Every structure is written in C-alpha cells, then in structure tokens.
Amino acid sequence: MSQSIPTPDGLPVLGNALAVGRDPFSYIEAATREHGPVFRVSIPGLSFVCYADPELVERALVTERDRYRKDPRELDLLGTLLGDGLLTARGESWERGREQVQPAFYPGRLREYANVMVAETERTVDGWHAGEHVDIHAEARDLTLSIVASTMFGIERVDETAVVARAADAITGRFEPSRIPVDVPLWVPTPANRRFERAVGDLEAVIDRVLERRAGEAGGRSETDDPDLLSTLRSAAEAGALTEQDVRDQLVTMLLAGHETTAIALTYALALLATHPDEQERVLDEVREVDGDLSPDTSLPHTDRVVRETLRLYPPAYMLFRQTTTADTVAGYEVPEGTRIVLPQWGIHRDDRYYDDPLEFRPDRWTAELRAELPDFAYFPFGGGPRQCIGRRFALLELRLALATVLRSVRLEATSSTEFAPTPALTARPEGPVWLRVRR
Numbered sequence: 469m470s471q472s473i474p475t476p477d478g479l480p481v482l483g484n485a486l487a488v489g490r491d492p493f494s495y496i497e498a499a500t501r502e503h504g505p506v507f508r509v510s511i512p513g514l515s516f517v518c519y520a521d522p523e524l525v526e527r528a529l530v531t532e533r534d535r536y537r538k539d540p541r542e543l544d545l546l547g548t549l550l551g552d553g554l555l556t557a558r559g560e561s562w563e564r565g566r567e568q569v570q571p572a573f574y575p576g577r578l579r580e581y582a583n584v585m586v587a588e589t590e591r592t593v594d595g596w597h598a599g600e601h602v603d604i605h606a607e608a609r610d611l612t613l614s615i616v617a618s619t620m621f622g623i624e625r626v627d628e629t630a631v632v633a634r635a636a637d638a639i640t641g642r643f644e645p646s647r648i649p650v651d652v653p654l655w656v657p658t659p660a661n662r663r664f665e666r667a668v669g670d671l672e673a674v675i676d677r678v679l680e681r682r683a684g685e686a687g688g689r690s691e692t693d694d695p696d697l698l699s700t701l702r703s704a705a706e707a708g709a710l711t712e713q714d715v716r717d718q719l720v721t722m723l724l725a726g727h728e729t730t731a732i733a734l735t736y737a738l739a740l741l742a743t744h745p746d747e748q749e750r751v752l753d754e755v756r757e758v759d760g761d762l763s764p765d766t767s768l769p770h771t772d773r774v775v776r777e778t779l780r781l782y783p784p785a786y787m788l789f790r791q792t793t794t795a796d797t798v799a800g801y802e803v804p805e806g807t808r809i810v811l812p813q814w815g816i817h818r819d820d821r822y823y824d825d826p827l828e829f830r831p832d833r834w835t836a837e838l839r840a841e842l843p844d845f846a847y848f849p850f851g852g853g854p855r856q857c858i859g860r861r862f863a864l865l866e867l868r869l870a871l872a873t874v875l876r877s878v879r880l881e882a883t884s885s886t887e888f889a890p891t892p893a894l895t896a897r898p899e900g901p902v903w904l905r906v907r908r
C-alpha cells in the first residue's frame with residue numbers, strides 16, 4: 469500500500485501559499501532539508517510534488533524519463549515567445565531541432581568562440597573606469613548577449629540589446645510565484661500582459677531585422693568559413709526542411725536561453741568574488757601565472773572551481789518542472805498520472821547531506837574526492853538526460869574566460885550598497901542592480 473504524499477505545514481493550503489509566495493528560495497531550502505525526499509506543495513490554483521532527492525531527480529530525468537515530460541503549462545507560457553524553439557519543442561519537432569542546432573556546439577566550434585568571448589569581455593571591461601560603480605548584472609547581460617549574437621549569428625553587435633533584455637524581463641517575470649495562483653490568461657489586457665505582448669512584438673521585429681541584414685549580406689561570409697547557426701538554419705529553410713517561423717523560433721530561443729542564465733551566473737560569480745577578496749586574489753594569481761594567455765586550453769583550475777561553486781550556490785535555473793505522463797511510485801508514495809513535479813536545484817545544492825556548510829561560498833570544497841562521492845544529481849545546474857542544456861560547455865567556457873579576462877584588468881570591490889539576493893522568476897536573477905566598485 470502506498471501512502472499519501474506529505475504536505476509540509478500543519479495548515480497546508482494557506483501555510484504553503486504564504487511561505488512559498490514570500491520567499492520560495494528559503495521555503496524550498498527548508499522543506500528539502502526537513503521533508504525530503506518527496507513532499508507536496510499546495511497553494512490555491514496550483515499543486516505540485518517536489519522530488520527533493522538526487523536519486524529521484526535522476527529517475528525523472530534519466531532512468532524513468534518516459535514517465536515524465538516537460539510541464540505543458542511551462543511550455544505553453546514560454547511557447548508564446550519561443551514557439552517551437554529547442555527549449556519548448558516537444559516530440560519529433562524537438563528531436564529534429566536538437567539535431568539541427570547541435571553542430572553549433574561541437575567542440576571545434578567552441579574553440580573558435582573562445583576568441584570572441586575574450587574579445588567581447590575585454591571590450592566591456594575597457595568601458596569601466598577606476599573608482600566607478602558598475603551594475604555588474606546589466607554589464608553581464610549586455611556582454612553575454614553580444615557573445616551569443618556574435619558566435620551563433622555571426623553578427624558583430626546587436627544594437628537592439630535593450631529590446632532583447634526587455635523581452636527577457638517580460639517573459640521571466642510571468643513566472644513569478646506571486647502570479648502563479650491566479651495566472652491571468654495572456655489575452656486578458658492587464659498592463660503586465662500588454663507589456664509582455666509589446667515586448668514580444670519588438671523582439672520579433674529585431675529578429676526580422678537581423679534576418680534581413682544577413683540576407684542582404686549574401687556571400688558576405690566566405691565559402692570556406694564554417695557556417696554559423698544562422699546560416700545552417702537558413703540553408704535548412706531554403707531546402708524546405710524548416711519554415712521561416714521555425715528559424716525565427718530557434719533564433720529567439722538561442723538569444724534568450726543563451727544569454728540570460730549565463731549573465732546571472734557571471735553576475736553571481738563576480739559578486740561572490742567581490743565579497744570574498746581572498747578568492748578573487750587566487751583567481752588573479754592563476755591568471756598571472758599563465759601570463760594572461762587565455763584560450764580554451766589554458767589551465768585555470770581555481771577559476772573552474774569558482775564557476776562550479778557559484779552554480780551550486782546560485783543555480784540560475786533553480787528548479788525544473790515536469791509532469792508525470794503515467795503513474796509512478798517513488799520512495800513508497802504513489803504519484804498519479806498528470807502530477808506536476810518540481811526538481812529543486814536550489815534545495816538539493818544547499819542540502820548539508822551532500823555539502824558541508826552548504827551556505828558558504830567555498831570553491832575549495834570541489835576536491836576530486838567530493839566529486840567522486842557526490843550522487844550524480846546532487847549537482848545539476850544544467851539539468852540532465854536528453855533535455856540537458858545544449859549550451860552547457862559553451863556556458864562553462866564563457867564563464868571561465870570572462871572571469872579570467874575581467875580579473876586580468878581590474879579588481880572588483882563590494883560596497884555598502886552591494887546586494888545580490890535572487891528574485892524568484894523563471895530564473896533566479898538578482899532582484900535589482902548589483903553595484904560593484906572597479907579598481908585598476
């Protein structure tokens with residue numbers, strides 16, 4: 469006989485709603501610790517089951533993945549903007565898309581992108597002056613957007629950065645937990661919906677301009693160049709394998725998925741280094757040791773540990789959403805068909821069963837022993853299974869090169885106004901500007 473799934477809090481409905489709405493991060497963290505491995509969160513209009521255990525995460529993403537699919541509600545909301553792009557596509561359309569996009573992430577391509585990553589970061593840092601306070605989140609967003617635009621679409625610069633940034637805000641904002649219980653349908657003309665619609669319209673116009681520009685440069689790229697993602701998709705469209713709309717969907721997806729999460733990770737990494745000057749010094753020593761020579765092969769073990777630790781403590785994708793396609797029994801509990809499932813990176817990455825002093829930023833914890841001992845899904849900032857992040861290696865390379873390039877030129881200091889608490893939207897982005905002082 470299976471038991472019914474526990475709901476934390478004596479007064480489940482109201483208790484959960486208040487706690488989840490006020491601070492979902494602390495709620496998930498505490499509930500994972502106190503009520504794992506499986507518990508239910510019920511708030512008016514929404515109920516889901518949380519798998520707060522690495523083995524169960526692996527079950528949903530890998531071993532029993534046929535019983536789970538991406539949550540259709542999430543796909544529908546995101547799909548308004550991303551259409552049939554890779555992040556939101558289902559079934560055959562996803563399989564085809566993944567195959568078409570994959571070559572843009574082959575290791576040989578990543579090596580070519582490394583130069584762009586370093587050059588764009590240099591350009592960003594050159595704009596900072598000694599003593600200046602910079603909003604590192606805004607800077608990181610512009611930077612990661614230029615990198616993805618330049619590497620994937622072969623365009624030197626998206627002057628329309630602000631439009632993409634606004635669309636990213638509009639779409640991630642639609643996922644704030646405060647909105648979840650009364651999820652207003654998109655067609656109701658609330659001010660937020662009107663903002664969202666406008667942002668989507670502007671973004672589509674930008675993408676069309678990019679496409680037109682490239683069509684106008686026909687032959688601009690030499691025949692011997694490896695085709696970039698945009699050329700690959702356009703050739704597929706010319707051969708009739710894709711519609712113009714498919715091309716647009718993949719482009720919007722890459723622009724958004726490729727810059728938003730990486731910008732958040734870079735922001736937290738720099739803010740954590742600014743608040744841990746000894747760690748910043750160690751990254752700097754490492755960069756000095758290689759004489760500032762930054763390529764994909766440069767060995768930067770401590771920088772890599774900083775990136776790894778940042779993604780543990782502040783995973784930009786802080787929970788994944790799934791739904792059971794058929795009933796499953798997990799940890800002795802019956803989970804019916806159609807149940808919404810949450811896989812909480814935020815809770816598991818901060819659980820002291822896997823990490824000592826889990827709230828401490830401590831890159832040195834990442835020893836070979838820890839990595840060998842850790843259950844596979846005690847660390848999953850990029851998800852797992854077939855729908856694992858396609859940009860994982862891209863993002864890791866970008867983060868290590870960007871950190872090293874920034875610290876090659878400047879030191880960053882926290883000030884009394886430095887704040888970087890996350891806000892719960894689709895991603896765990898910092899709530900407001902993240903001010904750091906530049907020293908040269």
Ligand code: HEM
Binds near residue numbers: 788
């Ligand atoms: C630190 C940076 C990043 C993080 C934390 C991150 C995280 C994730 C996660 C957790 C997923 C899986 C979602 C799920 O299973 O529900 C995902 C999927 C995806 N990511 Fe990333 N990502 C990052 C960077 C990137 C970059 C740089 C790109 C592209 C250039 C990218 C493109 C995508 C795409 C297209 C998918 C959908 C893959 C599919 O469903 O086949 N991501 N990402």
